[in-house]
Structure formats: structure tokens, C-alpha cells
């Protein structure tokens with residue numbers, strides 16, 4: 001096993017210097033001096049196939065991104081512990097004052113799949129993942145009680161339910177609720193299909209996921 005820095009990352013960095021940095025040079029210099037002021041926070045999965053900056057074609061300074069296993073938001077807790085996701089949410093809402101938080105689920109989510117496959121046995125190996133994806137339990141219960149989606153795909157239904165639960169949990173953060181009531185913040189659900197590139201957006205009232213408008217693209 002080589003200890004050298006991954007070669008493909010160096011190659012990628014060289015490409016970035018030639019293209020990405022050149023393209024955003026002025027933006028990055030401005031951001032370095034004046035700081036970041038993104039309007040949107042995206043909470044997405046760690047999955048390497050789901051990149052918020054890629055899906056939304058966003059450059060530096062545009063998205064405040066938090067990625068974790070299965071794009072989950074835990075409920076507000078004041079217990080001791082390293083609440084990494086909650087810290088990012090707090091910073092986004094209280095310091096950056098983002099106007100939108102988007103929770104973006106995705107197809108073929110391994111975290112959701114692990115939860116489904118171990119729903120009864122809780123036999124997931126490892127010290128952390130099992131406990132983390134237990135956050136999906138209320139989502140599974142909510143889904144069983146009130147099946148919003150008339151779909152036969154249990155994996156997809158659980159991916160949707162996970163997004164809905166995370167949106168619900170976001171509202172347990174007092175500063176999030178306060179910002180929503182003050183009309184300074186809105187929450188959104190989305191789901192990305194890795195294979196087709198389709199983005200679905202959750203309609204806030206019905207909580208149904210619909211394909212995002214792409215007519216403009218289709219006309220090009």
C-alpha cells in the first residue's frame with residue numbers, strides 16, 4: 001500500500017488549476033476577501049455518485065453543503081456529543097442566514113438499503129452506522145401509518161420517507177423554526193436519480209415528489 005498522495009487527485013488538481021480555478025478566479029478571490037454568503041444549504045448523502053455542486057451546477061460560494069450517510073438530519077438534542085450535522089445546520093442558519101435548506105435524497109442509497117435490510121435484526125456491522133441510520137426508524141413508522149406514495153418500490157418509498165423525516169427533524173431546531181416563522185428560511189425536499197440524472201422535488205403541501213421542471217433544457 002503506497003503512502004503517496006493519490007495520483008488521480010493530483011491529476012484532478014492540475015485540471016482544476018487549468019479550468020476550474022481559471023473560471024472562478026475572480027469569484028474565489030472575492031470570496032476569500034469578503035467571505036461566503038451562500039443562500040442555500042444542501043444536505044446530501046456521502047455517496048460519491050451524488051454531488052450537489054454537480055447536480056445544481058454550482059460554483060464556489062453558492063452552496064453550503066453538508067453530506068452524511070443517507071442525508072439524515074437528527075432531531076434537535078442538547079445532549080453531550082459531537083453533533084456534526086446539527087453544528088453545520090446551526091452555522092448555516094444562525095451565522096450564514098441561508099434562505100433555503102434542501103434535503104436531497106437519492107436512488108440506490110446504501111444507507112437506506114442497510115436500514116431496510118436490517119430493520120428487524122439491527123445487525124449492521126460497525127460502531128456507528130447502525131446507530132446513525134436508526135434515525136430512519138420514525139420515517140419507517142410514518143411511512144407505514146400514512147403511505148403518501150402509491151409506489152411499489154420499497155427502497156424508493158423509504159428514500160422519500162427519509163427526506164420527509166429529515167425535514168420534520170429540521171423543524172425541531174428552535175432557530176430553524178424561528179427563521180421559518182419569520183419568513184427568512186424555507187425547507188425543501190428533493191431526490192436525485194443517479195442513472196437518469198432526473199431530479200424530483202417534493203411538493204410542500206402533498207409531500208409528493210415530482211420531476212423538476214426541465215422544459216427549458218428539453219427545448220435546447
Ligand SMILES: [Zn+2]
Pocket residue numbers: 045046047069070071106108109110111112
Ligand atoms: Zn446515500
